[in-house]
Amino acid sequence: MNFIKRAGITLWARKGRTILLMITSSVILMFVMAGLIIQNAALTSAKTATNSIGSTVTLSQNRTKMMKQMQKQMASSSSSSSSKPTFTQATTTIAKAKKIAALSNVASYNVSTSTSVNASGFSAVSTTTSSTQGGFGGGTSNSGDIQINGVSATAGATSFSDGTAKITSGRGIKASDEGTNNVVIESELASANSLKVGDTIKVADTSDSSEKTTLKIVGIYKVKTTTDGFSQQDPSNTIYGSYTLSNKIAGTVGKVSNVTYTMSDPSKTKAFVIAAKKILNDSDMTLTSDASSYKAAAKQMKGVASFASKIVWIVAIAGVLILGLIILLMTRERRREIGILVSLGETKGKVIAQLFTELLIVLAVALGVATAAGTAVSGSISNTLVQQQQSSQQSAATQGAPGGSGTSKTGGAPTGGGGMGGTTTAQTTDIDTVLTPAAVAELGGVAVLIALLSVGGAGITILRMKPKQILQAD
DSSP states (O other): OOHHHHHHHHHHHTHHHHHHHHHHHHHHHHHHHHHHHHHHHHHHHHHHHHHHHOOEEEEEEOHHHHHHHHHHHHHHHTTTOOOOOOOOOOOEEHHHHHHHHTSTTEEEEEEOEEEEEEEESSOOOOOTTTTTOOOTTOSOOOOOSEEEEEESOGGGSHHHHTSSEEEEEEOOOOGGGTTSOEEEEEHHHHHHTTOOTTOEEEEEESSOTTOEEEEEEEEEEEESOOOOSSOSSOGGGEEEEEHHHHHHHHTOTTEESOEEEEESSGGGHHHHHHHHHHHHOOTTEEEEEEOHHHHHHHHHHHHHHHHHHHHHHHHHHHHHHHHHHHHHHHHHHTHHHHHHHHHTTOOHHHHHHHHHHHHHHHHHHHHHHHHHHHHHHHHHHHHHHHHHHHHHTTTSOOOEEOOOOOEETTSSOOOSOOSSOEEOOOOOOOOOOOOOHHHHHHHHHHHHHHHHHHHHHHHHHHHHOOHHHHHHHO
16 A cells, blocks of 8 residues: 555544644644735835835925025125125026936926916905015015916826815816916906906016916816915915916026926936936036835835745744644654554655655645635735834824926826925825735745655654564553
């Protein structure tokens, strides 16, 4: 009789012990399976989440150089006059900005512009405290009562993407609005002046009221936020248009001082910055990378994956010890059986193979149970692990991200931040625990390894047995 057949007969004859072994093995493999699923899912989620969150690179004025220039002005003017130091806003060309956007790792880009104008022929929404508030530096301000935010598309602006603002009539600004005077105004401003989609309004230059620009209303939006009493500008007085419109009114056609690029692969941000600097070739402008959200999401998921890996190793080692002890005790109980088999001419190698086959059959059944229950167990464990990782990061400051709307290179909907800036709140990354063939194969390998190591201890005992001494002792 071959050892495989004997293994089946033995398992059937000792049903109680076989069931106990199957239950023990199922519990062990279930937690190993949960660990493997969580580990694989966390690593996948880390890549998916970080790519979706992305990192941004902002092209803006080199403030360090600007401050040094201002300090030099202050030092040179302090002895001669009391005039305040001034500086000129550094800019680069739209052509360079678009050339940088054409680099391979750019998913979307945004040109942020802003200018101030005065209402002409209509009234701005007034705020009681707006006229009494001064800037941080004191003094008076000659800014207008209407703010024009230049965006590539309102769909990608922070205030619209986060639900703070919503188009209620007409449409938003699109990339196709470049070069036009199409605008979107706030509902309160529209109601106060009986304006609707299709109407036109005029705005005047803040320094020369005779210079007026006619704007066509293509949409009306409603903003949820209201003035906090400290802002000089009521949010209802913000008009959105194409960045080309803002540039034209400000007299900076073809120039740009702030561009935000969103990376398609955050891990290649450094290479992008190096390539972009070669194109820019301007010490007055700088490229600043903000991969904080990307790093936070990666750290969170890698932490979960690391913990899941520890679960796999701890449970696997515990499984080897537990099953090894059980097999060792079973071997001691079956000394007479083993002695008779060896006396009848069966090799000790085949006896060990029989024990290995018995355990392998038990683990095969346990593998099926663990596969069926592993996904459910891993789901609850992964949720707990993610919550723990998020709790450990609660003390971290809210991650900031440059604002602005992005224009997709492929012509799709823009992505990115809002008009003139904003903040990015901490991202919550979920783990999608899905049973994969790779996880089942890994679990099968772990099961075979457990069987080999468990039987190995008992095998040493069997190899040392002498049949004559066993039969005489019994």
